Amino acid sequence: MDPFRIIPVAAMLALGACVLAGRQEPLPTGAQDFAEYCSACHGATGKGDGPLAPTLARRPADLTGLSARHGGTFPTTQVMAKIWGYTGGKGGSAVMPNFGPLLDSETVPYDGGDGIMTPTPLRLVQIAEHLKTLQPGT
Numbered sequence: 001m002d003p004f005r006i007i008p009v010a011a012m013l014a015l016g017a018c019v020l021a022g023r024q025e026p027l028p029t030g031a032q033d034f035a036e037y038c039s040a041c042h043g044a045t046g047k048g049d050g051p052l053a054p055t056l057a058r059r060p061a062d063l064t065g066l067s068a069r070h071g072g073t074f075p076t077t078q079v080m081a082k083i084w085g086y087t088g089g090k091g092g093s094a095v096m097p098n099f100g101p102l103l104d105s106e107t108v109p110y111d112g113g114d115g116i117m118t119p120t121p122l123r124l125v126q127i128a129e130h131l132k133t134l135q136p137g138t
């Protein structure tokens, strides 16, 4: 058989084995990450009524109204940028904390609505997908 046909297959199998070996624990789901990183402020159902909310200088946004506030379309890229943007650069002035573990996860190609596949941390994708499920009527 033509060796140039065999080598790519072998390389893909080796790559697959590495990916499987590197994945020891199952990733938390978007709902689990939301409960851990977001619900203290935004509330378990995202309404902005978490236990920390009364202590904050700014009221946590009602995340169940994201679609309604954006003409009925879930603003995926803005949401991701919001979460992402708080991981650095804004210093102590940011209300939302650092979400490093969410952003360090492996990346997957994801189209946030602009038609462009962008390598995006999987847990960030999952949390955005979870927030979509909190929108009324979805």
Ligand code: HEC
Pocket: 034, 037, 038, 039, 040, 041, 042, 052, 056, 058, 059, 060, 061, 063, 066, 069, 078, 079, 082, 083, 095, 096, 097, 099, 127
């Ligand atoms: C320490 C409290 C706190 C935590 C934890 C927190 N947030 Fe927020 N969030 C806020 C506050 C306060 C606002 C409104 C002020 C602002 O936009 O910065 C906000 C705003 C937002 C917005 C913008 C909403 C809009 O209408 O523009 C999004 C999206 C959001 N948060 C998502 C999240 C997600 C997802 C998490 C978890 C990964 C999270 N937040 C964790 C306090 C928090």
